[in-house]
Amino acid sequence: xxxxxxxxxxxxxxxxxxxxxxxxxxxxxxxxxxxxxxxxxxxxxxxxxxxxxxxxxxxxxxxxxxxxxxxxxxxxxxxxxxxxxxxxxxxxxxxxxxxxxxxxxxxxxxxxxxxxxxxxxxxxxxxxxxxxxxxxxxxxxxxxxxxxxxxxxxxxxxxxxxxxxxxxxxxxxxxxxxxxxxxxxxxxxxxxxxxxxxxxxxxxxxxxxxxxxxxxxxxxxxxxxxx
DNA sequence: GCGACAG
DNA sequence: ATCTTGTCGC
Numbered sequence: 001x002x003x004x005x006x007x008x009x010x011x012x013x014x015x016x017x018x019x020x021x022x023x024x025x026x027x028x029x030x031x032x033x034x035x036x037x038x039x040x041x042x043x044x045x046x047x048x049x050x051x052x053x054x055x056x057x058x059x060x061x062x063x064x065x066x067x068x069x070x071x072x073x074x075x076x077x078x079x080x081x082x083x084x085x086x087x088x089x090x091x092x093x094x095x096x097x098x099x100x101x102x103x104x105x106x107x108x109x110x111x112x113x114x115x116x117x118x119x120x121x122x123x124x125x126x127x128x129x130x131x132x133x134x135x136x137x138x139x140x141x142x143x144x145x146x147x148x149x150x151x152x153x154x155x156x157x158x159x160x161x162x163x164x165x166x167x168x169x170x171x172x173x174x175x176x177x178x179x180x181x182x183x184x185x186x187x188x189x190x191x192x193x194x195x196x197x198x199x200x201x202x203x204x205x206x207x208x209x210x211x212x213x214x215x216x217x218x219x220x221x222x223x224x225x226x227x
Numbered sequence: 228g229c230g231a232c233a234g
Numbered sequence: 235a236t237c238t239t240g241t242c243g244c
Binding site: 043044046081082083084086087089090111112113116117118122123137139140141142143144145181 | 231232233234
Binding site: 048 | 235236237
């Protein structure tokens with residue numbers, strides 16, 4: 001699929017933060033499409049010793065969640081891990097993988113934050129702008145913390161606010177299991193994102209598209225290392 | 228100034 | 235993120 005190149009990635013940390021403020025004004029918060037037939041999961045695996053990264057995007061049918069397409073990309077990482085700037089480390093390789101997709105999924109799930117971010121520009125939001133597609137962030141731990149813990153039952157939520165506005169939730173995807181942190185990336189809103197993530201979690205805490213992507217990006221990294 | 232901080 | 239087998243618990 002075609003991806004928009006909104007900017008170059010070779011920035012220092014202060015330039016990266018400034019860019020995030022500018023990009024944040026481009027985010028559109030709205031309900032996800034009412035008819036969804038495909039959901040993609042995107043994730044990246046890193047190898048510290050070689051500074052290499054492997055990315056995978058798995059496209060699953062929805063709501064049946066059967067694998068329909070899988071693409072991967074490998075390359076060198078140029079940016080260090082800095083809380084709030086994850087997108088400059090993992091974004092470029094994810095975008096290379098996105099370009100290999102044969103078609104445009106209805107929505108993409110990311111392993112990280114959307115607008116529940118210091119400057120409203122988590123990786124789901126940032127890559128969503130390049131893709132021009134609806135995206136949702138689903139992280140295993142928070143950047144901005146919810147005020148309280150969600151209830152113990154599947155489906156329970158607790159709001160995450162930034163400057164007084166609702167930007168995401170801690171969501172219990174399985175009863176009595178640690179919550180995940182869901183926030184809209186681009187062309188999505190909180191309630192429809194929560195609904196989608198729950199619909200993608202049939203048996204495990206992590207939504208199925210992300211589980212497949214997580215497994216496959218590790219494989220891609222190993223294959224690249226050997227050959 | 229201090230603490231917190233996705234992967 | 236990643237280094238890593240068995241083991242404790244439901």
